[in-house]
Amino acid sequence: MIESDNSHFINYQAREDFNKARSKASISRILNALTPEKQDLLSLEDIRNLIKPKSETYLGMKVIEIKDIIGSEGRYNDFNRTFLPKREFIRNRWENVDKAHLKSIILPPIKLYEIGGAHFVRDGNHRVSVAKLKGVMSIDAEVIRLDTEISLGAELTRSEIQKAIIQYEKKRVFEQTDLGEIIKQDDLDFTATGRFYEVLRHIQGHKYFLNENKETEIAFTAAGKSWYQNLYLPIISIVRAENILTRFPGRTEGDLYMWIIKHWDELKNRNDDNFSLQEAAVNFSSQYGKSHFQRFLNLIKKIIP
Secondary structure, X not given: XXXXXXXXXXXXXXHHHHHHHHHHHHHHHHHOOOOHHHHEOEEHHHHHHHHOOOOEEEEEEEEEEXXXXXXEOOOOOOEEOOOOEOOXXXXXXXXXXXXXXXXXXXXXXXXXXXXXXEEEEEEOHHHHHHHHHOOOOEEEEEEEEEOOOOOOOOOOOHHHHHHHXXXXXXXXXXXXXXXXXXXXXXXXXXXXXXXXXXXXXXXXXXXXXXXXXXXXXXXXXXHXXXXXXXXXXXXXXXXXXXXXXXXXXXXXXXXXXXXXXXXHHHHHHHOOOOOOHHHHHHHHHHXXXXXXXXXXXXXXXXXXX
């Protein structure tokens, strides 16, 4: 009889704990209605695609602070950033984990990926959620590190992480190349990752073009200055003259440069290479002017992520 009463109490307490967690999640969503991104549990795949770690290192068993767990491999839609449950259908599994906690049953360690000091759940999302509700500060975990030089803060949103990666790429490219002799750092910015490396590829492609039929190879800096004067600045001049940037809040001149270069390549492919850069820029301006703004907006969103 005593065992039956205890089981009844545990079942009741687990239901109440889940209801409490769901209520907290709802209140948090309301309080953060103006900044919903701050409530999102991060997707491991999403962050992995942004950072592109080059290797993995097995770290073994660690004691991890729960506040440093900011994402999940597969359950990022089921919990909010503080691992409160967002969906009713996970109740049964959540309550079963809670019942084990109430019975003082020791569960297996969770499994985590670590990237830049932040952690993402591979296995054990419900255990993290229950522990978080109970006020547990740390948890045993088997950890694999995805190696990167980029540090991730526990409070960063996806967009903030993306900005941090862009700034890291910018710093790295300017430190390790002569790009600073070609263009000032403050004059070149992007809102997507990988663009600074793409600029280097553009300069290398321009360098290859300039070196054709020449006995002495042109240096990277000389090719870069030619790229800047004959490719980058003419496009930026059109962007400024047509006041295009004002139509895209949050975008940069560098973003528009990348799009127009792609547009130019498409025109050349369709017209047997009979399009100059200036003609492509004018075509871009006229084709996607104010009267075609919405069409242009839809197209550029597909090209500039």
